[in-house]
Amino acid sequence: MSKIPLIDLKAQYATIKFEIDAAIQRVIETTAFINGPDVQTFEQEFARYCGAAHVIGVASGTAALQLALQACGVQPGDEVITVAHTFCATAEAIVHVGARPVFVDIDPQTYTIDPDEVARAITPRTRAIVPVHLYGMxxxxxxxxxxxxxxxxxxxxxxxxxxxxxxxxxxxxTLGHAACFSFYPGKNLGAYGDAGAVTTNDPALAQRVLALRDHGRAVRPDGKRAKYEHDQVGYGERLDTLQAAVLRVKLRHLPDWTARRQAIAQRYLELLADVPIGLPFVPVDRAPVWHLFVIRVPHRAEVQAYLAAQGIETGIHYPIPLHLQKSFANLGYRAGDLPHTEAAAQEILSLPIYPELSEEQQARVARALRAAAHELANRP
Ligand SMILES: Cc1ncc(COP(=O)(O)O)c(C=O)c1O
Known part of the structure; x- marks a missing residue:
């Protein structure tokens, strides 16, 4: 029985090998490893893709968050409202600029931040809100x-x-003052290492991020950045040229890959419609890109083990909400503070979804899930 992984980057590489190999070779031959032409070209191409005026490539999604927060003026003593149902980097970046993450609960249908909870959490110290478009929603x-x-x-x-x-x-x-993207390898647009970007329509904000990512270098009269002249203390958080070259290749395929994810998600919704599990909900005004296809099951450990025995890998994104993580214990949250977040963390299960997942593989996942749900329902 062949395995069905949660994500299959080898299968993706096989479809774009010649383009990727050529792009990497080109960077090596030109030795333009730092701030090479692919970085700026990728930034322009990704700006066009998002409809954003400015894109600043950085070293990771985490760096994107930290630099964006800092460039937006978030500082020690500020509160930043966000969710606990996310990857830890969302809140780490807030801590790294000296601000305090204020966790609020999610809307249990979309797993994204609940605006009513945001309204309740605003204080005179609140400076920013970081909504997370989790799972691609x-x-x-x-x-x-x-x-x-x-x-x-x-x-x-x-x-x-x-x-x-x-x-x-x-x-x-393009929906806020700034936005942060990760190009971590498993993301819908993934590099072959760490990479990220900040997008914004605000030219002054873009300039601040540009300076911060590259050691606060001064801008010379010709518009270029000075090599050893620094206006402020910045960071070494540039987007690597090799990663930019890989991302340029993959960006060309992203619209097709997204369409494929959307078709797979639609098929999951149809194949699983009558199975007694919680299925993702899509509000009419949103078009998600299905980074993850997350279901809810009460007996999660058993369902996961059942699928694993059939060679089907699943994931949990994320098992411990941030307000209950040791790393954020000093913020003083307790179990019970965010009921929807905590309930989701107990029951969510991510199924395999990636553009290369075949119809046959997907049917196998659905069949196994149906059988698992049946077996657990009939248990004495
Ligand atoms: C919601 C979310 N925020 C932030 C990050 C951080 O991105 P990176 O891993 O590129 O630093 C990730 C990805 O890992 C993420 O999923």
């Missing part, structure tokens, strides 16, 4: 934007999992 941005406007807050989208997703027809990455 855009958050409820109109409600968040209304709150931000009313209270003079900054919105920084965590779009690490949502390349190309749209909210009311508008691409994520």
């Amino acid at each position: 855009p958050a409820d941005m109109d409600a968040i934007r209304a709150l931000a406007q009313q209270h003079g807050l900054v919105i920084i989208e965590d779009a690490a999992q949502a390349h190309g997703a749209t909210y009311k027809g508008q691409s994520v990455g």
